[in-house]
Amino acid sequence: MHKTFEDFKFNKQILNAIAEAGYTTPTPIQQKAITPILAGQDVMGIAQTGTGKTAAYVLPIVMNLKYAQGNDPRALVLSPTRELAMQIEEQVRLFAKYTDLRTTVLYGGLGPKTQIAALDAGTDIIVSTPGRFLDLYLAGHINLKQLKVMVMDEADKMMDMGFISKIHRVLEIVPRKRQNLLFSATMSELVHKIAGDFLAFPTIVEVAPQATPAATVSQRLFKVPNIKTKINLLQHLLKDDSELHRLIVFCKTKVSADNVYHFLLRKYGEEGVRVIHANKGQNTRINSINAFRDGDVRILVATDVAARGLDISDVSHVINFDIPIVIEDYVHRIGRTGRAYKTGVAISFCSPAEEYYVNKVEKLIRQTIPIMEIPEGVVIEKTGIEEKQAIAKEIDAQKRKENPDFKGAFHEKKAANLKKNNTKKASARKPTLKKAGTKAKRYR
Template identity: 60%
Template structure:
């Protein structure tokens, strides 16, 4: 039977009213397939890209089964890889469970556990947590696990990328074995497959979109750029367009994110219209930046991949990959921040010659070739600095070695003075490299007096000196 309405699910009126308040009318494909299976207590393995509605797909049946507040110990556990995603899931529980009395709590690091412990002691029905904070509070004796009957792993592929497997195994050892399990992931690589074998019991696999596919509502484009400074010039050109109404710019490192933020805040965007978030930012700063962006008070959010899976904003017009991600599945999650809720969006990626290697790997994963556009004529193309050029050449050699272990390398370290730019900067007589001093002993014809005087090495005479 085709499901075209949430009314067709076995959900109570409290949940249906909350769904109506949110403006949801027709279930997404992942919701159509997951909700009935979860309500029947099947273990589920869901392969679904970001933005497909998978959070509601597991929350609605979970809220239906728990129904009302009961006891003090949690009865459901949801694990997520980042604090941003934990907060997003917890917010979704608030919205979908607004007409219930269910108690839920978000646990994550970055702030002291005192308030979280106090809330735990008052009684909680659903825990949403990062693996690390769960383990910390469990070891303190603050989390009672004996009543947990449902466990959800969200963004399992990101869990693997971030090295959470040991913590997950520790959690599996301390929660009841008799429980329902649901695992969701955008990709299904070898590590996620091994986790699913440990975690799930006779699961029903649901794959609503091909693995690692990009959202259909997102148009993608690549600009080839020679260097960092030209990336900045291109960003300057694009961000001033009227169509760039709400933009997320992803950078690979915290330093790059800060540099982008400072440049845009100084020259392009009003300072109160831009925020930056990364791992070095305090928790309150990150929360406030996310909230301001969601509310539309901030036009540009600069972020590292810490935020790639923790932003659920329906009206993001553009995602800009200032750097190509080195974890290739993160490309899917980055660009999935736009084109949500049946809205169109655009994903733009800046690519240097050293990043072309990673683009080819990403295109293989997403099974498509991302179209390219020439740089706009208005964008100034700058000369690549010597150090940046050398770094890219080294990286190209490393890429060749990955593909061909016998490759010895074409890159040779050059001194800056020997580069074209370095030669142009040398003016006037060069400085002496050392002070000559006369030899202190007579030199034989084999050692050579000129050699001794040039090197200043008065002890190495005879045949060894002659071979030099």
């Protein structure tokens, strides 16, 4: 086992950059993946976020490329989101600090002019989202003849986001002879399929059982009857400033995120809270993440678009205001805390309609999440009629998913009302038919 980074025979430039970045001991994924990647093997890494997997492939790539050469890229890293692409590029710059290697990051959401200029100036490593990469390649700005290594990071998220056809298109245009690296937190069928198309006799590197949360994260679950009570509980927990000093609140929709954000905004103002989701402009998202990373903002409210690759150390708590419907996202969300050997806490609020997803999460992570009592002083609100109906409808839909023959309480009630209404309508229609009949006779 490699106890230090010196054991990997990295050159002086890389070792200096590693030391300056404050890394001392390789993480399990780095210990297992760096050697085969340095040797030029195809590698499939199963590791959740927060395990140091970016450095596990960036360090050997920087070592193997050594110095700037020609105009065209020799390494390509594909990432599902622009946030993650920017963070990977940051890591490349960090570790390539004492080399002359050039990195270019490409993503959508803003005009390509600056990115094209960077490509024209020459680059060694491209970090990109699949869509923008294909756009610029098809427009003739990228030559792939020199490509030696290709990385697919967060492959499961790329599949969830529907990138499979774009990935296949990329595989058609890259040189056949190259090294391939694929990293994923979970092994879904689609990831299996793309791995088969992408990797040749790979070395499989797995740290921790599939989709297991980092051991440094302590998990808690509160069963909460409705949204208003969730807000009251959130407000109560946030009173503990010293413990919850930097936290991310995850919501499943943009509407939910905005609602939580506006509530917290009234309490803490712009200085205390920011929100990021898909409807926010690129610059707003970057500024919010940077303000949160620098410690200027205590609370970040986010949807799952921000759950992947958000590498911010010292996040003390993650609060799942809503349980995610894509259950794998639970692992990614709580992986925002307890990073790099530090401890963290993940707290989840679960309404009756979300218990179904909690059961699925527990099966996935092979753990039971401890249930906590709602603290004294938290007002438990009555559930309104609309929310009650929405919960009943959702529970019926879940039961139907498990058993297609299930009709459901909501369905039966609806059917009874429908029958009642039809009887009323039929009896109301009879006399008009008679009248219509007599009228018709009179005109004959």
